[in-house]
Amino acid sequence: MDHELKKDRRKIRTKKLIRQALLELTAEKGLSRISVMDLAERAEINRGTFYLHYHDVADLVDQLKQEIFEGIKLIAVGLNPMEVKLYAERGEPYPTLLRILEYLLSHADYLRVMLSPNGDLQLPIQLKELMSQQMLQQFELQKSTESASIVAWDYFLAFTASANIGLLTHWMSRGNDITxxxxxxxxxxxLSRGPLETLMRGVGNKL
Known part of the structure; x- marks a missing residue:
């Protein structure tokens, strides 16, 4: 039992070292230019140890992303777009959005680097797709097949997801300067009023 516990701790520690090495090197030279040798040297491990956990750099990045994505999915289950307007009218943050942001903040060291120009160029696209899928699932439960809209659902989702990713990226790039x-x-x-009406109401100055 003690042997297995030590082995698990060693595995966790090694993965933390590799993760930290990935973030440091990405910030310094760009994700696309990092090799397994670079990671091994920075983490002070041999390449054999790296390959015990990951196939290559792409596999490392993918595993780290998937961990974050799975966490988002668990929280987004509680997303109900019809409730957003109610909270907006009360001047309160929508709780599910708040929980998602708090979760993302716990991964800020990774997101700040990977959403930067030196980082993972696929990450914003994948986050947008994930958010669109989660919102679509909830909207499908709420929308009426009889109702018509001047905005097609796919265009609405594309706009909303892109806007949210833009805010997230900006927030991360500024070092999470607001709560x-x-x-x-x-x-x-x-989300409730639209960007122009929100700006004209001066909501940002009242936060």
């Missing part, structure tokens, strides 16, 4: 509650309040208002 999760402030950002969630901002997003709640924009």
């Amino acid at each position: 999760t509650r402030e950002l969630a309040s901002m997003m709640t208002q924009i």
Whole structure:
């Protein structure tokens, strides 16, 4: 039992070292230029140890992303787009948005680097697709097949997901300079009222 516990701790520690090495090197030279040798040297492990956990650099990045994505999915289950307007009218952040932002903040070291120009160019696209899928699932439960809209659902989802990723990227690039509650309040208002009306109401100055 003690042997297995030590082995698990060693595995966790090694993965942390590799993750930290990935973030440091990505910030320094760009993700596309990193090799397994680079990671091994920075983490002070041999390549054989790296290959015990990952196939290559792409597999490492993919596994780290999937961990974050799975967490988002678990929280997004509680997303109900019809509730957003209610919270916006009360001047409160939508709770599910707040929980998602708090979760993302716990991974800020990874997201800040990987959403930067040196980072993972696929990450914003994949986050957008994930958010679109999660929103679509909830909207499908809410929308009426009889109702007509001047905005097609796919265009609405594309706009909303892209806007949210833009806010997330900006927030990360600024070192999370506002709180999760402030950002969630901002997003709640924009989702409910639209960007122009939110700006004209001066909501951002009241947060």
